[in-house]
Amino acid sequence: AGGVMPEEFSQGIHLDVSEKELFEMGFEIAYNVDYGHNTITSELEKIKSKYDPEAIICVAGKKNDQDKINLCAFGILGIVLTKTHSKSEAVFNGNVYWYYVCGEAFGFAPEKKVSLNNADTENYSDPKRLSWHLDVSCGGWRCGSNTSLSSSNSGYSKKIYVHPQVLGWAQLINFISYDSK
Numbered sequence: 001a002g003g004v005m006p007e008e009f010s011q012g013i014h015l016d017v018s019e020k021e022l023f024e025m026g027f028e029i030a031y032n033v034d035y036g037h038n039t040i041t042s043e044l045e046k047i048k049s050k051y052d053p054e055a056i057i058c059v060a061g062k063k064n065d066q067d068k069i070n071l072c073a074f075g076i077l078g079i080v081l082t083k084t085h086s087k088s089e090a091v092f093n094g095n096v097y098w099y100y101v102c103g104e105a106f107g108f109a110p111e112k113k114v115s116l117n118n119a120d121t122e123n124y125s126d127p128k129r130l131s132w133h134l135d136v137s138c139g140g141w142r143c144g145s146n147t148s149l150s151s152s153n154s155g156y157s158k159k160i161y162v163h164p165q166v167l168g169w170a171q172l173i174n175f176i177s178y179d180s181k
Contacts, residue, residue, distance in 0.1 A: 012095035013110055013128045015144075017069040019062070022161055027058060031160035035061070036139040036152030039132045041102050044081055051162050053078025058161040059108060061130050061143030065155065071130050071144045073098075073108045077162060087116040100134070107131035107142070132158055 030047045033039070051057075057080050060072035075094040083100050084090070089112050090097035097109045104116045107130045115122040119141035120131035127144040139158075140150030149156050 012075070013071070013073045013108065014069075015071055015127060017060075017072050019067065019069050022058065022069075025163070026165065027056075027161040027163050029159065030057075030162045031158065033158050034139065034152050035132075035141075035143070035149040035154040035156040035158055037158065038137060038139050039106065039158065040135050041083075044100065044106060044134075047160060047162070048077065048081040051077055051164060052166050054166045056163040057081070058159075059130065060159040060161065061146075062157050062159055063143075063155055064157055069159070070146075070156075071128065072159075072161075073130070075108075088114060090114050103135045104133075105131050105141070106134045 055077040057077040060069045062069045073096040079093040090099040105119045110128040131142040138150045
């Protein structure tokens, strides 16, 4: 009873995804830190240099005491991990809008409009926005409508999963199993 259906997967942003299913599809953990951790550009660049730019990346926020990933989005690694500059408009890739602004924030949104004030403060109630402070003196900041996750006791983890093989979207969808029972 469950799984991500192919047509849903292709839409990019997901809520309540099974971490176990990601591992079964061949994804590996490339980044796993507490939301209180200060994410810095060099950490993201290290991931970018380790994997093929055409690899599929999954950026996620997960509550530590749950089996499912609360919020995640998929994209092409080389595009997702390319620095952007706008504090008000994100870049479209994989049906997701991404931003990677040094000294501000890294994350995604379901629409082009973002408001980067060291993190995306646009639409506090939006469950499909993830934003991490980048190159500033605190961690956090947002996993959906859960905000102010900058302390080490927030109970959330920042995660990046990468599929180490270069697969197109269609090939990756073939890895997804769905049990209709």
